[in-house]
Amino acid sequence: MAGETPLGPIPWPYPVEYDKTQYQDADVLVIGGGASGCFAAMGAASHGARVIMWEKAATMTSGAMGSGCDHWEMAATNPCSRVTPEELADAMVRMHHGYNNGISHYIESREGYDRLLDLERFGAKIRDVDDEFKGADFRDDATKFMFAYDYVNRFTLRVWGTTFKRAMYRGAKILKAQVVDRTMGAGLLTDGGKIGGRVVGAVAINGRTGKFTVCRAKSVVFCMSRPTRLWLFAPGATGISEFRPPQCTGDGHAMAWRVGGQFTMLEKSLRGEWSGLRSFPPYSTGNNHNTWYACTMVDADGRRIPWLDRDGRELTSVADRYRPAPGQKFYMKGGGEPDFPFYEFQGPETMAVEEAVKRGFKLPFYADLTDMPPMERKVIWGMMVGNEGKTRTPVYGAYNAAGFDPSRDVLQSYGDGWRSGQFLPQERQFFGIPGGMVNDWRLMTNLEGLFAAGDVLFASDCVGHAAATGHYAGRHAATYAAARGEVAIDDAQVASERARLYEPLQRTHGVSWQALAEAITRVMQNYCGAVKSDDLLHEGLRGIEELRANEAVRLVARNPHDLLRAQETLNVLSNAELVIHSCLARKASSTPLQFQRLDYQAMDPPEWHKFVTVERDAAGVRVGSLPIDYYGDFATNYESHNADYIRERAVR
Amino acid sequence: MSSRVFAIADQAIVDPITIVPELCTGCNLCLHVCPVDLFLPNDDKGGPPLVLYPGECWYEGSCVDVCPEPGAIRLNRPPAMRVNWKPRAALGPSGE
Numbered sequence: 001m002a003g004e005t006p007l008g009p010i011p012w013p014y015p016v017e018y019d020k021t022q023y024q025d026a027d028v029l030v031i032g033g034g035a036s037g038c039f040a041a042m043g044a045a046s047h048g049a050r051v052i053m054w055e056k057a058a059t060m061t062s063g064a065m066g067s068g069c070d071h072w073e074m075a076a077t078n079p080c081s082r083v084t085p086e087e088l089a090d091a092m093v094r095m096h097h098g099y100n101n102g103i104s105h106y107i108e109s110r111e112g113y114d115r116l117l118d119l120e121r122f123g124a125k126i127r128d129v130d131d132e133f134k135g136a137d138f139r140d141d142a143t144k145f146m147f148a149y150d151y152v153n154r155f156t157l158r159v160w161g162t163t164f165k166r167a168m169y170r171g172a173k174i175l176k177a178q179v180v181d182r183t184m185g186a187g188l189l190t191d192g193g194k195i196g197g198r199v200v201g202a203v204a205i206n207g208r209t210g211k212f213t214v215c216r217a218k219s220v221v222f223c224m225s226r227p228t229r230l231w232l233f234a235p236g237a238t239g240i241s242e243f244r245p246p247q248c249t250g251d252g253h254a255m256a257w258r259v260g261g262q263f264t265m266l267e268k269s270l271r272g273e274w275s276g277l278r279s280f281p282p283y284s285t286g287n288n289h290n291t292w293y294a295c296t297m298v299d300a301d302g303r304r305i306p307w308l309d310r311d312g313r314e315l316t317s318v319a320d321r322y323r324p325a326p327g328q329k330f331y332m333k334g335g336g337e338p339d340f341p342f343y344e345f346q347g348p349e350t351m352a353v354e355e356a357v358k359r360g361f362k363l364p365f366y367a368d369l370t371d372m373p374p375m376e377r378k379v380i381w382g383m384m385v386g387n388e389g390k391t392r393t394p395v396y397g398a399y400n401a402a403g404f405d406p407s408r409d410v411l412q413s414y415g416d417g418w419r420s421g422q423f424l425p426q427e428r429q430f431f432g433i434p435g436g437m438v439n440d441w442r443l444m445t446n447l448e449g450l451f452a453a454g455d456v457l458f459a460s461d462c463v464g465h466a467a468a469t470g471h472y473a474g475r476h477a478a479t480y481a482a483a484r485g486e487v488a489i490d491d492a493q494v495a496s497e498r499a500r501l502y503e504p505l506q507r508t509h510g511v512s513w514q515a516l517a518e519a520i521t522r523v524m525q526n527y528c529g530a531v532k533s534d535d536l537l538h539e540g541l542r543g544i545e546e547l548r549a550n551e552a553v554r555l556v557a558r559n560p561h562d563l564l565r566a567q568e569t570l571n572v573l574s575n576a577e578l579v580i581h582s583c584l585a586r587k588a589s590s591t592p593l594q595f596q597r598l599d600y601q602a603m604d605p606p607e608w609h610k611f612v613t614v615e616r617d618a619a620g621v622r623v624g625s626l627p628i629d630y631y632g633d634f635a636t637n638y639e640s641h642n643a644d645y646i647r648e649r650a651v652r
Numbered sequence: 653m654s655s656r657v658f659a660i661a662d663q664a665i666v667d668p669i670t671i672v673p674e675l676c677t678g679c680n681l682c683l684h685v686c687p688v689d690l691f692l693p694n695d696d697k698g699g700p701p702l703v704l705y706p707g708e709c710w711y712e713g714s715c716v717d718v719c720p721e722p723g724a725i726r727l728n729r730p731p732a733m734r735v736n737w738k739p740r741a742a743l744g745p746s747g748e
Contacts, residue, residue: 004671005661005703012657013693057687066687067712162717182689207689236665237730239688239708246688246708277732281711285735302743370740393713393727404737412736514662559657561689561705 012559017211018502026052027481028474029202029217030177031185031252034063035463036454036470037223038168039115041177043474044221049481051177051474052215054204056184056564057247059169064225064244064455065463069161070291070388071148072126072464074105075113080140080147080154083330085109088155089634091332095342097592098609098628099265100433101459103441106634107472108465114649115467116157122174124167125160133383136375137319146379149293149347151322153330158379161387161463182207184564185251186501188220188259188450193493195618196260199449200487203497205567210505210560212498216489218481219449221473223466224252226436226455227575231269231428231529233521234276235514243274243282243431247568252456254571256437257578262446262615264626265435265458266582268593271530272423273431279421283388284395286367286413287420288350291384291391293333294321296371297350298410300362304371310346318373321348366410381406426529433459435582438613438626441641443473444480446615449487451477458611475645503555504566510556513569519547520569520576528576532583533598540580547573578614585623586612659692664707666730669715675724676700682715682725691715 028044030037033055041053055062074092076085089106120126127144128134138147138158146158172179183204190197199220204213227250228242239246257263274282283291296318297305307315309325324331324347331347341349350356357363369377386396404411414420436458437445444451453473454466527540552570557563588608589597611626631637639646669690678698683691688708691701711727719725 005664005706007661009658009660010692010702010704011695012659013695016657057689058685061685061712061714061718062687067714067717236663236707238662239668239690239710240730245710245712277730280733280735284733286737298740298743300743302740366737366743368740390710390712393716394711394729397713397716398727398729399737408739408741409737410740410743412738414735559659561659 014208017209022213024215026217028477030221032223033059036466039467039470040221040474041172043471044478045175045177047478049478054183066165067389069463070384072157074109076109077113082153102631108468112464112468119167122167122171124163187497193490207564218484219477221451222252222456231524232275249568251571254574262438264611264613267586269428270431272427272429285420286411291388296368298368305350365413368410369406426525442476504557510554513565537584581614662707668709669703670726671700681718685714
């Protein structure tokens, strides 16, 4: 048979092991093998723990950044940085009006650079060792580090992220973590099988063989994705339903929700920016943000769209796009904070599309690399586009092969100016910094023994955050495990998890996971869309309950691959329930949370300036709150929890 | 449990992967790294892997990146995602 799609049913080519149970024992079990998971495994293993890491896909390439990344943000401790970790964490918290994870972003700012050095040790490229960009404004010739955005303050590095995932995989193996691929963490085990109990391990299913695995662990680190596919699903092209890879479904959120994990900020969602065939792949069209910062944009007649500083002053040189405004100490991203520009840290940006059109600039607009100085052109097209996730083969490789020449051609931008698609208000997405699990200064959750990192945490964002919090959570999980005695798993809980997980294999006809996935988005769009109210949200909960009672019980899986997809979809269903409860819990509208209530229309009343939390308990759903600054002073708390790390770092 | 375990290719509206059988050595590296596991091994040993779940493709290109035989595997953008570029000179006079 040639390498093509077979027309009829084919026998399953892998051994089928539905009837097998594998038992494992670990000090620290890491679930999810993306950036946070690999670093959690390394962090725990370097502290002497016996580590097992489960990855649903293939660790070599998996996770949100598996195919690459071009920036390493908030590396405040790199030798060229002119800002401190305290300044950066404070800026990140204030930019989001307090609705941010002060703990995780301080860890990112303080330790992110250490993780880059780890990557270099395991073979990744983080410096311009080949002197390709020697003499460029964005390069430090002593360290050969390269910087993005604010060239004066130098805290965001340009990196060769297509080398990173292999380095992480290698690092985890060198440090003797046991890496287990194609294995989906599917359920948490707790003391006595109780909701809210201490975590004592987890169960998994293998996506090729269907084998069931039970792991007893003294601590567990959750390193999975944020929830996806709640409002957006693309039947027929399901793999590109969301910005993140399709296997990133937010399994951790669902697993923790079922056993009483505590969440916050999940009422926050944004109007969709990327999905399906409606938008172009990120960074594949003409724009001037992020990977493409700060490319010149021109209109259909070739006229340059003006670049403006935060005060609306026109910038006359390309170099000005990479400098703070007069009187500004530093800026965060430039052109990259479209939702809520925050004056103090706001970077340069091109004139708003509406304004430009009003002034006679003609659509469509184009990214014009021909106008950029040669080093800037070469770094955007070749390093940034080329190392950012999903760009090496599908954008850089494909466009070059088709004849795109950045010194001659301009690349069109689509949709609303330089966005690459347009969505309806009810088509929402977790983007920016969405909600997740609540954490303390050890990155432990409310469930004793369960730690969280990366996208499982509330207010997560990029790869530097994932790597830094992963390593940190891994260390603290190892410390916790070392102090904990033997743990016992509850056989009844294992049996009930096994029955729950294998249920879709019981039938040969019924509802496909795709049909259920689409139905979930319908409920979410109808009842948890742009505008919320108690009535609508309760209707949404009823809709979810109906899907659970009438459709989920008819889910059909023909083989282990389908079973994984079915379980992911059931997790999306649980996450929908979690998100609706999160929305119900906040009885106030909020601009920074992009949360609009019909029944509580006043924006941001001061008594609601707090983290609202939700968790399940034996009686139902418990709503609580935490002060907006619950984590206290950054440096004091960090130092009191990390004396050993600070000592080790000083020795290094 | 199902007495017989089998697979049916998904009802995709896209065709993300082309494998050239003459160039493919059947090493299955693409199958090992694909994050969504959309390939299945060929029952003819040394034959190219089967594209069983094309609709699940994320289009990141891991399969192409890892392939040791240049040109043996190609990633096809969905037709709706074709983009437009043109020479800068075609837009009119440069500058303001």
